[in-house]
Amino acid sequence: MHAARIGLAISAFTACFIQAQTNPLWHEQKIKNYLPHMTWPEVQDLLSRTDMVIIPVASIEEHGPQLPIGTDYLAGQERAKLIAQKTDVLVAPILLPGISPYHMEFPGTITLSHDTVQRVYFEAAQSLIRHGFRRFLILNSHGGNQVVSRYVADRINQETPAVAVELNEAVAPLLTRARPRQTQFDRHAGVGETSSGLYLFPNLVDMTKAGKNDLTLPDHLNKILPQVVEGDPTATEIFLAEGLKPKETRKHTSTREMTKTGVWSERDTREASADRGRDETESFVAAAVRFIERWKLLKPLEPLATRLGQ
Numbered sequence: 001m002h003a004a005r006i007g008l009a010i011s012a013f014t015a016c017f018i019q020a021q022t023n024p025l026w027h028e029q030k031i032k033n034y035l036p037h038m039t040w041p042e043v044q045d046l047l048s049r050t051d052m053v054i055i056p057v058a059s060i061e062e063h064g065p066q067l068p069i070g071t072d073y074l075a076g077q078e079r080a081k082l083i084a085q086k087t088d089v090l091v092a093p094i095l096l097p098g099i100s101p102y103h104m105e106f107p108g109t110i111t112l113s114h115d116t117v118q119r120v121y122f123e124a125a126q127s128l129i130r131h132g133f134r135r136f137l138i139l140n141s142h143g144g145n146q147v148v149s150r151y152v153a154d155r156i157n158q159e160t161p162a163v164a165v166e167l168n169e170a171v172a173p174l175l176t177r178a179r180p181r182q183t184q185f186d187r188h189a190g191v192g193e194t195s196s197g198l199y200l201f202p203n204l205v206d207m208t209k210a211g212k213n214d215l216t217l218p219d220h221l222n223k224i225l226p227q228v229v230e231g232d233p234t235a236t237e238i239f240l241a242e243g244l245k246p247k248e249t250r251k252h253t254s255t256r257e258m259t260k261t262g263v264w265s266e267r268d269t270r271e272a273s274a275d276r277g278r279d280e281t282e283s284f285v286a287a288a289v290r291f292i293e294r295w296k297l298l299k300p301l302e303p304l305a306t307r308l309g310q
């Protein structure tokens with residue numbers, strides 16, 4: 001009894017000692033199939049089971065007073081990690097910033113040019129292709145990156161032995177959850193995105209800073225807003241072509257010109273909930289897993305040696 005107690009005391013002391021010797025800020029768990037956490041033998045082992053990679057395309061930009069600057073980066077990366085726990089696929093984050101010139105009047109936003117972004121992702125894909133990865137799922141999590149994400153996928157298809165798709169587009173027809181009917185305009189950093197944040201990275205969302213938002217749109221855009229909310233495709237197309245553009249274009253549609261808070265929404269962000277975030281995330285993850293598994297069936301994996309031409 002006495003010896004056991006001493007043993008316990010010693011192990012508790014050792015545990016404390018070890019804890020005291022490591023970084024007190026480190027709280028991450030090792031995540032399966034997540035490239036930054038893996039060793040090279042683990043990547044080699046994964047290559048014998050899959051040739052697929054998810055590349056999240058991120059942004060570092062203001063997301064209102066309640067959401068972190070890294071919202072899009074975190075949302076894409078966390079969704080990719082969740083997918084990779086259900087089916088074998090590598091998650092390879094490459095860049096934090098993306099194309100966000102229209103948020104530049106808010107401090108903290110970092111923006112890169114289209115050309116820089118596409119080159120970095122394409123060259124990263126070339127590295128992964130050299131190791132034997134052959135199927136790419138480009139997962140864009142920021143509206144401003146849409147065109148560049150498609151372009152990177154097309155460059156991979158046109159210029160390399162690999163095949164790429166944009167995952168949001170691939171998954172859209174497979175989503176089973178109906179989109180809730182909107183009655184008010186709600187986009188960047190609004191109720192939807194705040195709900196996702198509350199589910200995916202809850203301790204980084206400050207709901208004490210959430211609240212009502214006033215939009216100040218140019219008159220002609222304000223007039224078509226009700227049709228955009230109703231989902232009228234023509235009104236939505238022209239609204240989005242003109243909305244959220246850099247101040248320098250003099251369209252008066254940079255985020256700061258349309259909202260003081262940086263939230264592009266008519267709604268009160270206090271209406272956000274982790275439940276809605278969970279529903280949307282689970283629905284997306286399930287549809288992405290279905291897409292990936294189907295692709296694996298439609299085109300079975302070739303042995304690594306064949307892929308590398310050995």
Ligand SMILES: [Zn+2]
Pocket residue numbers: 063071072141142188189193
């Ligand atoms: Zn966002």
